[in-house]
Amino acid sequence: LRVVDVSIMAAGPWVGALLGQLGAEVIKIEPPAGDGTRWVEPLQRGMGTNYMCLNLNKKGVVLDLKSATDRQVALDLAATADVFIQNFRGGVIDRLGLGYAALCAANPRIVYCSVSGFGESGPLAKEACADFIMQAYSAFARLNGRPGDELEAFRFTGFIDLTTSVVATEGVLAALLERESTGVGQKLEVSMLQAALEMQYTRVAEMLATATAPRPLGSQSAGLMPDGAYATLDGEVFVTAHDNAQWSAFCAAIERPELAHDARFATNARRVENRAALDALVVPVIRARPMIWWMRAFERHGVPCALAQHFEALRYNAQVRDNGMVADVDTGDWGRLVVGGLPWKFAATPGAIEPSPRPGADTEAVLADLTHRQAARARSA
Amino acid sequence: MSAQERAVLQDVHVVEIASGVAGPMAACRLGDLGATVTKVESGEGDWTRGAPPFMRDGTSAAYFALNRGKRGVRIGDDDAAGRALVRRLVERADVVVTDRNTASLAAMGLAGVDDDICAWHPELVVVQISDVGRAGPQAGKPVSEVGAQAMAGYTRYVGTLGEPSIRLGADVAGCSTAIFATQAVLAALLARRANRRGQRVDLSLLNSLLSMKTVHLAAQSDPDAYEGPRVGGAYDPPERGWKTADAPITFAFGGAVGAEGRPGWTQFVEAIGLSRLLADPRFDKTGRLTTGLGPKARELKAEYEQEFVRHSAKEIVARVREFGGFASAYLTHDDLFREPQFEALDIVRQVDDDVRALAFPVKMSATRPVIRGSAPSLGQHTREIAREIGLAE
Numbered sequence: 001l002r003v004v005d006v007s008i009m010a011a012g013p014w015v016g017a018l019l020g021q022l023g024a025e026v027i028k029i030e031p032p033a034g035d036g037t038r039w040v041e042p043l044q045r046g047m048g049t050n051y052m053c054l055n056l057n058k059k060g061v062v063l064d065l066k067s068a069t070d071r072q073v074a075l076d077l078a079a080t081a082d083v084f085i086q087n088f089r090g091g092v093i094d095r096l097g098l099g100y101a102a103l104c105a106a107n108p109r110i111v112y113c114s115v116s117g118f119g120e121s122g123p124l125a126k127e128a129c130a131d132f133i134m135q136a137y138s139a140f141a142r143l144n145g146r147p148g149d150e151l152e153a154f155r156f157t158g159f160i161d162l163t164t165s166v167v168a169t170e171g172v173l174a175a176l177l178e179r180e181s182t183g184v185g186q187k188l189e190v191s192m193l194q195a196a197l198e199m200q201y202t203r204v205a206e207m208l209a210t211a212t213a214p215r216p217l218g219s220q221s222a223g224l225m226p227d228g229a230y231a232t233l234d235g236e237v238f239v240t241a242h243d244n245a246q247w248s249a250f251c252a253a254i255e256r257p258e259l260a261h262d263a264r265f266a267t268n269a270r271r272v273e274n275r276a277a278l279d280a281l282v283v284p285v286i287r288a289r290p291m292i293w294w295m296r297a298f299e300r301h302g303v304p305c306a307l308a309q310h311f312e313a314l315r316y317n318a319q320v321r322d323n324g325m326v327a328d329v330d331t332g333d334w335g336r337l338v339v340g341g342l343p344w345k346f347a348a349t350p351g352a353i354e355p356s357p358r359p360g361a362d363t364e365a366v367l368a369d370l371t372h373r374q375a376a377r378a379r380s381a
Numbered sequence: 382m383s384a385q386e387r388a389v390l391q392d393v394h395v396v397e398i399a400s401g402v403a404g405p406m407a408a409c410r411l412g413d414l415g416a417t418v419t420k421v422e423s424g425e426g427d428w429t430r431g432a433p434p435f436m437r438d439g440t441s442a443a444y445f446a447l448n449r450g451k452r453g454v455r456i457g458d459d460d461a462a463g464r465a466l467v468r469r470l471v472e473r474a475d476v477v478v479t480d481r482n483t484a485s486l487a488a489m490g491l492a493g494v495d496d497d498i499c500a501w502h503p504e505l506v507v508v509q510i511s512d513v514g515r516a517g518p519q520a521g522k523p524v525s526e527v528g529a530q531a532m533a534g535y536t537r538y539v540g541t542l543g544e545p546s547i548r549l550g551a552d553v554a555g556c557s558t559a560i561f562a563t564q565a566v567l568a569a570l571l572a573r574r575a576n577r578r579g580q581r582v583d584l585s586l587l588n589s590l591l592s593m594k595t596v597h598l599a600a601q602s603d604p605d606a607y608e609g610p611r612v613g614g615a616y617d618p619p620e621r622g623w624k625t626a627d628a629p630i631t632f633a634f635g636g637a638v639g640a641e642g643r644p645g646w647t648q649f650v651e652a653i654g655l656s657r658l659l660a661d662p663r664f665d666k667t668g669r670l671t672t673g674l675g676p677k678a679r680e681l682k683a684e685y686e687q688e689f690v691r692h693s694a695k696e697i698v699a700r701v702r703e704f705g706g707f708a709s710a711y712l713t714h715d716d717l718f719r720e721p722q723f724e725a726l727d728i729v730r731q732v733d734d735d736v737r738a739l740a741f742p743v744k745m746s747a748t749r750p751v752i753r754g755s756a757p758s759l760g761q762h763t764r765e766i767a768r769e770i771g772l773a774e
Contacts, residue, residue, distance in 0.1 A: 010596070022568055042604035053599035100746075119744070122725025128707045132674060136622065136631045137709040139717050143550025144539050145619070151629070151711050152621060154549060155614035156538035157674060158596035166560045166593070171743030173567035174414055178389045178748050180574055186747035194728060198560065198742040200551040202402055205446030207714050208729060208737045210434045214714065219527060219536070219548045223432035223443060228527055229536075229546040236546055238536075240525030242401070242428040268431040299522065304512070306528030308536055308546065310615070311601045314591070323514030323583075325591040326598055338602045340595030343588060344565040345515075347497035348580035349572050 001176075003027065004081040005058065006065070006074065006098065008035040010131070010158055011192060012087035012115045013054040014165035019083060019172065020057025021342055021351040027081075027366055028058040029074055030359055031065065038359070047334040050158070052356045056329065056339065060357030061366050065096050073367065074098060079106040080373055082185075083172055087115035090126035100187040111175040111185040113168055119191040129192050131160045138196035143203055145216030152216070164195040166343075225271040225278060226250065232291040239298055239305045243268065249301040253294075254285050329355045388415020389748055393570070395419070396470050397451070398479040398489070400427040402526070402555025403510050403586065405447040407562035408478045412450040413741050413750040416476070419766065420453045421467055423489075426759040436736070445756045446738055453757030454766055456489070462772070464490035466763070469770050472502055475579075476566050480510040482521055495581050505579040506569040508562050513587045524586065529554035533590035534597075537615040554586040557593050617679070622711055624686045628694040632701045632708035633673025645704030646672070653700055655688050668706070 001024040005016035013028070013035070020026040037050040044052070061077075063070040075098060078084050084103055086093050093099050093114070100112045114120065117129020118137075135141045135153050140160065145152040168190040175186050197204055203214045206222070219228035219238070229236040241247040244267065251260040259265060259281065264274045271278055286294060291307060298305035314320055315338055324341040331337055332355070342351050393416040397408035405420070405427065412418040425431075429444040436442055454470070456463025468490045471477055477494060479486065486494050499505045509515065512524040513532070527548045530536050540547040565582040573579055591598070622629035634646040646668030650658045658664045663671075663681060670677045671685075689697055694710035701708035710716070717723055726744070729737045732754035741750035 014595075018564075042600050042606060044599075044603055044605060046605070049599040049602065049604065050596055053595045118722055119726040122722040124722045125725075127702060130633060130673065130707060132620075132631050133633070133707050133709045136711040137717070139712050139714045140551060141711055142713055144547060146540075146545075146547060149619075150621075152539055152547070152619045153631070154535075154538055155617055155620050156535065156594075156597060157614075159553075159593065162593050162596065163557070163560075166557065166564070167742045170410075170560055170563050170567070171745060173564055173571065174389055174743070174748060175745060177567055177571055180571070181387065181389075182747065184747070186745055188746070189744040190742075191726065191744075193722070194726065194740075194742045194744075197728060197739055199553060199556050201406060201556050201559070201739060202443045202446065202552045203550060204714070204739055206434050206442040208739075209436045209442035209445060212434055214550060216547070216550060219546050221527070221548070221550075222434065223429070223441075224525075227525065228548070229531070231545065236531075238525070238528040238531040238546075240527060242525065243425055243431065245424075268428070269433055269435075272433050302523065304523040304525040304528055306524045306532045308531040309534055310537060311534060311598070314532075314534055315598075319513055319517040319519040320587070320591065322517035323585065323588060325514065325585075325588040335603055338598045340592035340598055341588060343561040343584065343592035344568070345583040345588075346565070346569065346572075346580055347582065348578060349569075 001025065001083070002081045003083040003085065004029065004078050005085040007085050007087040007115060009037055009087070010050065010054055010161035011164040012085050014162055015085050015113060015115070015168045015172065016058055017054060017056045018165065018169045021353060023349070023351055024083070026058040027061055027077060028055055028357070029061050029063050029077070032062055034359060044337065045334045049337065052331055052334060052337050053339045055356035057354045058357055059362035059366055060359050061363045062360035071097055073370070075102065075106060076370055076374065077366070078103050078110065080370065081107070081110060082176065083111045083113060085113045085115070089128055090116065090120065104185070109179060109183070109185050111172055111179065112187045113172050113190065114188065115164060115168055115190045117192045119193060120189050131157045134160045134192040134196050138193055138200070140196050140200060143200065143214055143216060146218050147216065149216045160192055160196050163199045164190060164192045167195040167198055222272070224268060225275050226282060230283065230286040232286055232294055233289055235291040235307070237286065237291045237294045237298070237305055237307065239303060241303065246303055247271065249303050250298070253297040253301040253303055254282065256281070256285065327353045329353060331355045333358065388751065390414045390416035393417070393476060394474040395476040395478060396421060396474045398477065398481055399510065400480060401429060402447060402552050403558035403562060404478045404480045405429070406556065406559035407508070407566070409447055409450060410559070410563045410741065411476070411566060413752055414748070415751070418451040419470055420448060420451045420757060421470070422453060422455050422759060423457070426455065430759070440756065445736065448756035449732060449738060450753030450755070451757055452762040452766060453760060454763040455760030466767050466772055467491065469772060470766070471505070473770065475504070475506060475570070477505060477507045478562060478566070479507070482511065498578060498580055503579060504573060504577055506566055506573065507579070507581040508565050509581055509583055510558060510562060511583070511585045514585045515583045526552050526554050526586070529586035529590055532587055533594060535590060539619070541619060542616050554590050558584055558586050558589040561589050561592070623682055623689055625689045625694045625697055626692055628710040628712070630694045630697055630708055630710045631673070632698070632706055633668070634706040635667045635669030635672065635675070645706055649700060649704040649706060652704070653688055653692070653697065655685065658684065672706070
């Protein structure tokens with residue numbers, strides 16, 4: 001499988017990286033001025049860490065799409081590809097001659113993945129977007145905060161960008177499978193807006209079905225009780241009971257087994273209704289002992305529980321390491337980098353994580369290969 | 382029916398043995414792509430059945446959205462007929478999506494189904510979802526949505542340091558795992574076409590959140606300086622945008638970060654009545670440092686707000702866009718659903734008389750996902766399916 005990726009920044013590029021991790025050959029085409037993520041701070045030995053982590057598993061080619069010659073090269077490369085990824089602002093890609101109609105004419109099998117902020121129709125179709133803009137527009141931020149707060153943004157930029165990438169990858173794989181039976185590709189339109197809503201799937205569903213707007217509840221949720229962070233003697237423990245069996249186990253773990261028979265807490269729905277009463281009973285109990293005590297007690301009773309971890313703990317955590325949830329990549333010039341691990345572990349066809357290329361490092365080789373392919377095609381024609 | 386109208390997963394049978402968000406949501410989206418999905422439950426059934434808010438008929442709204450379009454069977458404890466039914470279903474299936482562990486699957490009569498390749502059904506694709514991974518010292522440990530957010534360090538990027546933690550209100554662990562699980566099924570089905578071999582694919586809530594954290598993991602690896610806007614967010618105060626006369630907004634000139642800057646900032650500040658910022662040495666002349674995620678944005682927020690509070694969010698957003706910046710008000714869900722843009726994208730579909738659901742998240746020119754209504758009650762189709770596959774009650 002061959003992917004040509006002319007996207008820049010985050011939401012587009014990570015689609016190519018994910019397809020690369022699934023085993024595709026991915027050719028990143030970058031302008032001579034460079035993908036802006038090269039300069040997005042922080043830098044590591046002078047290179048943007050965003051550039052390095054979002055362009056894993058790619059070959060680096062530099063082409064100037066403003067020049068007719070290079071545009072033709074890009075078009076020729078796309079003619080050899082299974083997937084094309086672009087995220088130029090509305091209409092630009094057509095002016096560059098790399099729109100779906102042009103590519104489809106050259107290569108009807110192409111799966112054309114077009115990534116935008118607000119979609120390709122409607123009054124905002126041409127507006128640029130960014131992660132924090134879409135957190136605001138999609139109401140994602142309205143779900144976060146203390147009880148009574150109106151909103152709070154996730155100070156973890158890039159999450160909606162990467163959400164857009166994973167949704168796009170889902171679409172690309174569906175289109176590739178479809179192509180197996182139809183023999184032709186298609187155009188996919190992926191917007192940050194629809195992706196941000198997909199990430200809010202359950203909250204949006206609740207709103208659509210009950211016309212009740214979701215609101216921030218601190219660490220708790222509208223759907224379960226108990227479910228959240230509880231202060232202990234020395235920190236917080238995050239604990240949840242999903243059903244009556246886990247509720248009984250929770251009561252046993254906090255040594256208040258009689259609560260399991262309290263009519264106010266007989267079902268999850270009742271526990272949610274009586275949230276304050278339940279917390280009034282549980283909070284003082286949990287506060288009296290340290291968090292490790294509670295971890296052992298909840299674990300022993302099979303109650304879902306966790307402690308918060310920061311980067312330095314996660315980075316060397318045995319559970320994280322043993323499952324390959326993060327990966328070290330040796331980028332050569334820019335040193336070692338920790339990146340997210342493969343999101344899926346295929347037992348028979350494992351993927352791999354390869355460092356991002358130096359910009360343009362593969363231009364010559366990719367163009368030479370293109371010449372060979374064209375010559376071979378001319379001979380067989 | 383023409384080739385184009387044939388659903389992608391038309392002949393694909395999915396058996397889902399899962400609860401909560403991740404597995405059911407993945408199976409639901411596979412159903413939207415045309416797969417036949419059978420949900421297997423035991424005991425009280427999927428816990429989302431009991432999760433408020435509830436629809437008028439008493440069905441959990443989340444349960445409905447996660448399980449619409451499926452048929453459901455229930456097997457009891459110590460239920461030989463139920464085990465035979467599930468075994469037969471899986472033997473005929475192409476895909477199993479499950480959050481059960483090896484022992485639990487074996488107890489259902491499915492021993493070996495989660496081997497690398499299932500010996501008794503080598504073409505089967507098995508997506509197995511755990512909370513914190515199949516291997517490692519904590520394998521099998523149950524962790525919830527909020528627990529996974531905490532373990533993955535997500536709760537550090539909302540709320541205030543030293544105060545009680547808060548979560549992301551979206552089910553980011555469940556939904557991201559659902560999306561990765563859907564990818565895993567599609568990719569494994571593609572791979573299967575080459576050699577008629579299925580395989581197991583492992584996913585976990587924690588793994589998904591860490592994969593989605595790659596930008597932050599990379600940023601903290603060994604940075605040259607900690608001055609970038611993307612590092613240190615854990616210690617920043619809550620971010621709630623710029624106040625206006627009504628809803629708060631967020632806006633940026635100069636791209637999100639890093640880019641050269643958009644020229645419109647000077648015209649924008651003039652148009653909005655903030656010309657004095659042009660002479661203020663704390664403001665660069667592109668807006669790059671003082672808007673969006675710029676390093677001085679927080680400290681200088683009040684300077685903008687002095688004028689912004691005289692205007693509506695709508696007005697300021699329009700002005701920013703007019704001069705080439707990007708902006709949005711912090712919309713509520715109600716606001717969003719009324720936006721012309723929301724209408725234009727056809728984002729929600731009517732699936733039942735009075736229920737709407739989110740459309741498939743990618744607009745595809747040839748593939749036509751079908752958003753199906755009606756979620757099964759517990760064990761609703763147990764008999765019907767037993768008859769269909771030739772098992773007597």
